[in-house]
Amino acid sequence: xxxxxxxxxxxxxxxxxxxxxxxxxxxxxxxxxxxxxxxxxxxxxxxxxxxxxxxxxxxxxxxxxxxxxxxxxxxxxxxxxxxxxxxxxxxxxxxxxxxxxxxxxxxxxxxxxxxxxxxxxxxxxxxxxxxxxxxxxxxxxxxxxxxxxxxxxxxxxxxxxxxxxxxxxxxxxxxxxxxxxxxxxxxxxxxxxxxxxxxxxxxxxxxxxxxxxxxxxxxxxxxxxxxxxxxxxxxxxxxxxxxxxxxxxxxxxxxxxxxxxxxxxxxxxxxxxxxxxxx
Amino acid sequence: xxxxxxxxxxxxxxxxxxxxxxxxxxxxxxxxxxxxxxxxxxxxxxxxxxxxxxxxxxxxxxxxxxxxxxxxxxxxxxxxxxxxxxxxxxxxxxxxxxxxxxxxxxxxxxxxxxxxxxxxxxxxxxxxxxxxxxxxxxxxxxxxxxxxxxxxxxxxxxxxxxxxxxxxxxxxxxxxxxxxxxxxxxxxxxxxxxxxxxxxxxxxxxxxxxxxxxxxxxxxxxxxxxxxxxxxxxxxxxxxxxxxxxxxxxxxxxxxxxxxxxxxxxxxxxxxxxxxxxxxxxxxxxxxxxxxxxxxxxxxxxxxxxxxxxxxxxxxxxxxxxxxxxxxxxxxxxxxxxxxxxxxxxxxxxxxxxxxxxxxxxxxxxxxxxxxxxxxxxxx
Numbered sequence: 050x051x052x053x054x055x056x057x058x059x060x061x062x063x064x065x066x067x068x069x070x071x072x073x074x075x076x077x078x079x080x081x082x083x084x085x086x087x088x089x090x091x092x093x094x095x096x097x098x099x100x101x102x103x104x105x106x107x108x109x110x111x112x113x114x115x116x117x118x119x120x121x122x123x124x125x126x127x128x129x130x131x132x133x134x135x136x137x138x139x140x141x142x143x144x145x146x147x148x149x150x151x152x153x154x155x156x157x158x159x160x161x162x163x164x165x166x167x168x169x170x171x172x173x174x175x176x177x178x179x180x181x182x183x184x185x186x187x188x189x190x191x192x193x194x195x196x197x198x199x200x201x202x203x204x205x206x207x208x209x210x211x212x213x214x215x216x217x218x219x220x221x222x223x224x225x226x227x228x229x230x231x232x233x234x235x236x237x238x239x240x241x242x243x244x245x246x247x248x249x250x251x252x253x254x255x256x257x258x259x260x261x262x263x264x265x266x267x268x269x270x271x272x273x274x275x276x277x278x279x280x281x282x283x284x285x286x287x288x289x290x291x292x293x294x295x296x297x298x299x300x301x302x303x304x305x306x307x308x309x310x311x312x313x314x315x316x317x318x319x320x321x322x323x324x325x326x327x328x
Numbered sequence: 329x330x331x332x333x334x335x336x337x338x339x340x341x342x343x344x345x346x347x348x349x350x351x352x353x354x355x356x357x358x359x360x361x362x363x364x365x366x367x368x369x370x371x372x373x374x375x376x377x378x379x380x381x382x383x384x385x386x387x388x389x390x391x392x393x394x395x396x397x398x399x400x401x402x403x404x405x406x407x408x409x410x411x412x413x414x415x416x417x418x419x420x421x422x423x424x425x426x427x428x429x430x431x432x433x434x435x436x437x438x439x440x441x442x443x444x445x446x447x448x449x450x451x452x453x454x455x456x457x458x459x460x461x462x463x464x465x466x467x468x469x470x471x472x473x474x475x476x477x478x479x480x481x482x483x484x485x486x487x488x489x490x491x492x493x494x495x496x497x498x499x500x501x502x503x504x505x506x507x508x509x510x511x512x513x514x515x516x517x518x519x520x521x522x523x524x525x526x527x528x529x530x531x532x533x534x535x536x537x538x539x540x541x542x543x544x545x546x547x548x549x550x551x552x553x554x555x556x557x558x559x560x561x562x563x564x565x566x567x568x569x570x571x572x573x574x575x576x577x578x579x580x581x582x583x584x585x586x587x588x589x590x591x592x593x594x595x596x597x598x599x600x601x602x603x604x605x606x607x608x609x610x611x612x613x614x615x616x617x618x619x620x621x622x623x624x625x626x627x628x629x630x631x632x633x634x635x636x637x638x639x640x641x642x643x644x645x646x647x648x649x650x651x652x653x654x655x656x657x658x659x660x661x662x663x664x665x666x667x668x669x670x671x672x673x674x675x676x677x678x679x680x681x682x683x684x685x686x687x688x689x690x691x692x693x694x695x696x697x698x699x700x701x702x703x704x705x706x707x708x
Contacts, residue, residue: 163675178393179358191396191428208672227354227391258423259392 070133072097072230072262073118078127079286080110080117087113089286090127095230100256100263102273105283106304111266112156114283115232118264119153120144131230149177151230152223156238158215160207166193166218167203173225192221197251213244217251224255233265237272245269249276270314282308332356332394333386334367344379346405349386352394360397368404380405385416395421396428461687468665469657472595475587484585487593494597498559499604506554506605507612513550514542514613515620522625531625535635538617540644547610548648549696552655555602556688560663563594564684567667568677576668586668595660602656603649610648643708651699658695659688 071094080088087110095101105111116122118129120136129136131147139147160169170189174180180188190200196217207215216236223231236252237245249269253276256263267273273280273294280297282289282305290300298309308314332350346367352360382402387394398414406412417425478484521534567590570576579586614636621627666684670677 162673174354178354180393181361184357184361187400188393188396191392195392195427206673224392227393258420258427260420 071095072132073264074128074130075114075118076128076130078114078117078129079125080113080122081125086286088117091283091287093281093288093291095262095264096279097262098256098260099278100252100265100276102277102280103264103266103283104268104273104280104308105289106308109283110286111283112234115234115264115266119151119232120148149173149226150228151232152226152228153232154216154219154223154234154236156234158207158219160215160219160222162207165204165206166198166210166221169207169218170221170225173222177226189221192224193218195224195255196221197247212239213241213248216240216248220251224259227259228261230262230264233263233267235266235268237267237269242271246271246275252276270309332360332363334363336370345381345383347383347386348398349388351389352387352397353389353391354393357393360394364397364401364404367401371405380410380412382412382414383416384414384421387417387421390421390424392424392428395424399425399429464665465661469661471587472591472661475585475592478588479592484588484592486596487589490589490593491597491600494594495601497562498555498597499601502555502558502601502605503608505558506551506609509554510542510547510550510609510612511616513546514538514616517541517546517613518617518620519624522621531621532627532631532635534617534621534625534627535632536639538614538621539636539640542613542617543610543640543644544647545696545700547613548606548651548655549692550613551602551606551609551652552659552692552696553689555598555605555656556659556663556692557685559598560659560688561681561685563660563663564667564670564681565677567664568670568680571668571670572672572677591660591664594664595657598656598660599653602659603652606648606652610645647699647703647708651696654695654699655692658691662688662691 073095075091075093078088078091079086091114103111103114113122117124118131118136124137132150134143134147136144136147160166161172164172167186167189170192171185174185174188189203193200193203198214198217198221202210202214202218207218210218216239220231220236233252237248240248249272252263252265255261256276265272265277277294279292280294281291282297282300282302284302284304289302290297290305294309297305300306332352333348335347335349336344350356382398382405384398390398402412402414414425475484479486518534518538521537522531525531525533525537567576570590576586576590579589618629618632621632622629663684666680666687670680
């Protein structure tokens with residue numbers, strides 16, 4: 050059976066996993082490179098429909114955690130369940146089905162440099178969906194509009210785009226298959242404060258309209274304060290603390306204290322917006 | 329779950345409505361598109377005008393694709409001048425429909441062009457490109473010579489560590505493969521010549537043939553082609569990826585000349601390494617041929633070497649060696665030009681690396697031909 054027809058059935062099939070369970074479950078995860086152990090017995094949950102921010106000092110494995118969940122890095126021990134499927138044990142076909150239900154925005158966009166923005170967005174659609182050329186073009190335009198890019202950007206190559214446009218185009222590609230989970234790796238890094246604020250707002254709007262679950266690795270205090278429902282702080286190979294912004298700011302761990310009560314945190318909106326969920 | 333449906337329902341009183349149900353999502357893209365066409369056709373047949381409502385309460389799963397198709401259906405149905413309303417959507421679906429409601433783009437007219445016209449245009453373009461390549465090559469050569477001149481008068485610095493690194497990569501690490509290939513080619517030529525010379529009973533002339541052929545032409549050609557494939561391609565890829573990641577721009581902003589920092593060490597290393605490799609290749613070729621002459625042709629080493637001594641002079645050896653630095657220069661220049669010509673995409677890097685190797689090998693053979701004419705003219 051082709052992956053496409055399986056996908057068509059799957060989109061309709063009753064989900065094997067109870068929607069009250071976490072959409073992503075990570076249990077006792079250990080990941081290391083050579084002698085170095087990055088994560089040691091890390092456990093966390095991502096609930097359906099929330100925006101989860103993952104923070105941590107450099108080298109605590111935020112990006113590695115993201116890459117382990119999406120299967121780019123192999124774990125040494127532990128379990129990652131996405132939509133209730135243990136990703137280490139699923140068949141390759143099941144894995145592809147799960148992969149078609151998430152979208153990933155890489156830190157530097159990772160747009161295919163030899164394709165135009167439109168072709169980049171259409172690439173996963175061509176692979177997984179049976180659409181006419183006309184509808185493919187129109188859907189690419191819809192996605193462009195969703196992420197706030199002008200139609201003129203469609204025919205440009207990634208090397209001709211600005212940093213902010215690359216992020217938006219990459220987000221459009223991540224949304225091409227209407228995923229249920231979106232993984233964002235430092236979505237606002239490299240953007241100016243205005244661009245970053247716009248991007249945060251875009252993610253929050255999309256999350257609401259499309260009912261997305263967002264897993265976001267970030268350093269941006271404003272993103273954390275502005276749009277995240279819950280925050281998980283990584284450190285010492287584990288989740289130091291998981292909860293709302295308010296809970297994290299009160300945590301005694303020295304790094305968290307420095308992070309949330311440092312000069313940059315005071316300058317950002319954190320302390321004025323503490324407690325309010327979304328702007 | 330349900331496949332998508334659209335059923336006309338004529339209410340006894342009030343406006344006509346179209347009841348949409350089932351899953352309107354990407355999984356049903358093909359049937360949804362067919363459905364849209366069918367609805368448009370039926371509407372036309374029924375003389376579509378007047379008020380119409382799209383009843384969407386029966387829709388169970390709607391994603392952006394489904395929402396866009398509902399939007400498109402609404403636009404299509406309203407074309408006849410009617411008024412089309414959408415009802416029964418949940419709040420979230422309503423927002424989604426609003427988000428995807430883009431204006432349909434007018435399709436651009438396709439301009440039909442004659443095939444012959446295309447052919448002519450392509451030929452013309454290729455000729456112009458070739459001319460531009462030549463001009464560019466000469467300009468770059470000029471720039472390299474100017475840099476060498478600055479070097480000679482002490483206004484530029486030759487980066488010795490860089491030259492040595494490149495020498496190791498181009499020269500040292502190239503030795504095994506060049507020895508192997510030359511040895512094999514020498515052996516094959518010896519075997520073929522012996523096979524033919526047997527008819528005349530002059531097997532020992534294989535030494536003359538092999539010596540002249542390898543020293544004058546084969547060694548330098550084989551080496552140049554190997555180096556173009558081995559080192560020329562890596563120069564292009566290195567410079568190209570540096571260009572892609574703005575490293576070359578960074579060099580320039582530091583007040584350094586990329587030509588001096590990146591190109592000169594590579595070209596100097598090539599000019600030193602290629603004659604050395606050519607020499608090694610000559611020796612390996614003759615050795616390979618000599619072994620075959622002994623084993624297959626029964627030519628003893630005394631006969632082989634005395635024939636060789638008689639057949640080749642110092643000039644035979646020099647003809648090959650003189651050519652080597654020129655080959656190095658064209659390979660280096662072409663590799664660097666192609667490297668600097670790389671634009672942003674990965675595809676561009678690949679196509680320029682290919683172009684670098686293909687052009688280098690072509691030019692190497694052309695240069696070899698020119699030298700052959702020159703040496704024949706001066707009777708060397």
